[in-house]
Amino acid sequence: MKINLDCFPCFLDQALRAAKMATNDPVKIKSVLDAVALMLPSISLESTPPEIGRRIYGCVHEITNNRDPYRQIKGESTKEALGLYPYMKALVEKSKDPLLSAIRMAIAGNIIDFGPNRKFDLKEEIDHTRRKAFALCDYERFKDDLARAKRVLYLGDNAGECVFDRVLLETMGKPTTYVVREKPVINDATVADAREAGIDGVAELMSSGTDAPGTLLETCNEGFLRLYRNAELIISKGQGNYEALSGEKTPIFFLLKVKCPVIADHLKLKEGDIVLTGGSAQNS
Numbered sequence: 001m002k003i004n005l006d007c008f009p010c011f012l013d014q015a016l017r018a019a020k021m022a023t024n025d026p027v028k029i030k031s032v033l034d035a036v037a038l039m040l041p042s043i044s045l046e047s048t049p050p051e052i053g054r055r056i057y058g059c060v061h062e063i064t065n066n067r068d069p070y071r072q073i074k075g076e077s078t079k080e081a082l083g084l085y086p087y088m089k090a091l092v093e094k095s096k097d098p099l100l101s102a103i104r105m106a107i108a109g110n111i112i113d114f115g116p117n118r119k120f121d122l123k124e125e126i127d128h129t130r131r132k133a134f135a136l137c138d139y140e141r142f143k144d145d146l147a148r149a150k151r152v153l154y155l156g157d158n159a160g161e162c163v164f165d166r167v168l169l170e171t172m173g174k175p176t177t178y179v180v181r182e183k184p185v186i187n188d189a190t191v192a193d194a195r196e197a198g199i200d201g202v203a204e205l206m207s208s209g210t211d212a213p214g215t216l217l218e219t220c221n222e223g224f225l226r227l228y229r230n231a232e233l234i235i236s237k238g239q240g241n242y243e244a245l246s247g248e249k250t251p252i253f254f255l256l257k258v259k260c261p262v263i264a265d266h267l268k269l270k271e272g273d274i275v276l277t278g279g280s281a282q283n284s
Helices: 007-022 026-042 049-064 071-094 098-111 122-129 139-148 161-172 191-196 222-230 238-245 261-267
Strands: 152-155 176-180 204-207 233-237 252-257 274-278
Touching: 007 026, 007 049, 026 049, 049 238, 071 098, 071 122, 071 161, 071 191, 098 122, 098 139, 098 161, 098 252, 098 274, 139 233, 152 161, 161 176, 161 191, 176 191, 191 204, 204 222, 233 238, 238 252, 238 261
Parallel strands: 152 176, 152 233, 176 204, 233 252
Antiparallel strands: 252 274
């Protein structure tokens, strides 16, 4: 998925918010904005949002010397999500279709995103998403592909959200490799964040090798790429992974909540819509 002109003010807004998370020094914050502003003329409309995000957050890290400005808020998100874990499990276990219910839980967790989002209520999001109709839903294909797959490759998104993914992993009951970012970027999950969520108890954990806010294949390590190329079923969580991989002809399902007008336009949907789409080498 390529950027469009509406992405440019968002890039500056994200840079400002990340800089404020990284430091209280107004001189450094202004330096981040200056650097990102100077970057804008060189950005091609053929770029993907994760490509530019990688450059922006790299700039924040370099100027503020803060490698993980969202570390505290990631921990808080995980703690809050773990507090809701028994509630989510109970809802899934008593539902008529536990797998579909667990997919809804995983999508509800996608609200934990400090790129485009700032405020959310996790309990409210769970209750809303478990009743909301899907805007796109390839559930029957997902069930068929899942039944055939011997192993699942699951591309995680944000810290805290991992707890919601854990509910889906446990419900699927398939051997799974759960993939996270190599280094901190925004509130995206790293191996440490996924362990805090308990993912290591239900799946094999690995890093994709990227420090982009999405699975940007050209920045991923060979170990991940080998698994990706040979995967029978890939689950891709969140907007960043959708932005990076939406053009890929692989057996990938995208699970996300639409939180951005650019993605809404790309999918021909509305902000707030929930999505399960793809599979079978993207023949949908």
